[in-house]
Amino acid sequence: MSAIYERELDSQLNGLTGYVYGALMLLFGGIYVMVCQLDGSPYFTETLDGLRFIYFVSIPLLTMRSIAEERHQKTDQLLYSLPLSMTRIVLGKYLALVTVLAMPMAVMALYPLAVNALAASGTVHLRAAYSALAGFFFLGMALAAVGLFVSSLAESVGVAAGICFLVMLLTYFLTPLAGYIPASPLASLIALAVTAALFGLLVWRLTRNGGFAAAFTLALEAALGVCFAVDSQRFGGLFAELAGKLAVFDRFESFAYDILDLRAIAYFVSVAAVFLFLTVQSMERRRWAS
């Protein structure tokens, strides 16, 4: 696993993407610190809040190559023939991504201290600052796993970046977008039915088994129908509620103001675990199909 990790880290650091991400993070980090912290706000979260958009620009860049490039260059054959389990290979790649994510954050960890040392007016609340930074890092970990999964599905690097960017965008704006769905039970049902169909498409992409995907989608839709028939009132606003739970970016908001939100961290770790699991499955599936 360490060999996979080192090679992946090496390729990240030999390419441009790792540096683009680091530069963006540090540049905008500096700007936000100037604007927010030096202006006198004691809350480092405000800086990090603003920096979330760097993630949805740079996560696609960081993760697009990880697996799609291997497939494109046919080096994935080597990975498949190595005496290593796919879980270790995926974990090695993921940990390398996480390392790259962490690099600018190590520098950013100095910002609150620097502000406190330099600015006469600004006194950053340190405990809040570091718990927020931890939360910010875990948010990145969750998103990186999503990106890795997208890379494992895509046939080319460009497609991986594009889809990943769309997914990030959708996740980022999920709550406001879901707000457009009327709160009526029927509207929720329709939105959920459409989502279930999209999910079915993903299952089909993963399994390449049309019959299974169709059965799966029908079962989901049928379950929705039955639930709606039993208690249609419960569906009022349900879509927005569920969308809120899936809005990974929004979870970070609870880190504001001196709370190390362990539930949010558990949430980020679970998202990462689920998508890493899916990545391993998507790699294993390629053994079965052409």
Place this chain on the structure above:
Amino acid sequence: MIEVSHLTKRYGGRTAVEDLSFTVGSGAVYGLLGPNGAGKTTTMNILTGCLAATEGQVTIGGHDIFDEPIQAKRLVGYLPEQPPLYMGMTVREYLSFVARAKGVRPAQLDGQLERAAAVAGVGDVAERLIRNLSKGYRQRVGIAQALLGEPEVIILDEPTVGLDPLQIVEIRQLISSLGREHTVILSSHILSEVQAICGQILLIHKGRLVASGTPEQLEAQSAGQVTYRLTVKAGPLEARQALEPVSGVTEVKTAPAGERTELTVAVSDPSPAMDERISFAMSDKRIPVLRLEREQADLEDVFLALTRDADQTAAPGRAPARKGGRRP
């Protein structure tokens, strides 16, 4: 060393490999021979654990490739058709990465790298970027990679495709020398290549094993397949009738050419006595023989005949599969 039994691989509705069974012993060069699309790459991908079979079993050194993939893969070094190289690394970096990924201990790492690089002949380009190497050298790096971890079996998929004639000769020599210490399985659609370097041939067509054995055995198999080519001064019917009483004649094909007839006669008796029997049969009927040629099938003909036969048996619609797919 390797046992393959009843291996089948289907892609959607297409069957790439069907009921393939063979055994590979230790310490020889095996050639997986077959035309393009015969299922060679699919078979190799399954042997190396890159692909899962639809049905059947593969064991390597007693380890099932599906149930104990890690142990089985340790025994195998694989060079896919396109060498899996990271272009941005130097040869040394790349080989060191593969060795570590294969679990070579740090204490043995340098020694193994040196040995693999020396055997594959890439020692002098160790510090160069793979991107800048010629195709022949890339192939060598691919072979060096397969040698790491000291596997007992080396599997090479079309190792000489796309190389220039000199490189082909060099790679063939390299493979022959590997055969002294390892079991080598290589695939090729070029008969002369397999004949030149392989001690054992597995002939595959349309995903089935149609023949196997040493080159000599395969030739001997077809030694019974002697054909005569004749040109006689007579009509086709007359010529056929003349050959009817001759024992040992199994099939007569005629092609009229003016007042002459070209005959292709297949016989079951390979002994030279057939020469006389055919010749006398013609003179008994007072048919002038203008040409009489005896042809014995060589490996090339066996290859062509077997692959053509399989075509014909596979052709009529959904004919039931021949059991075992193996010809006597």
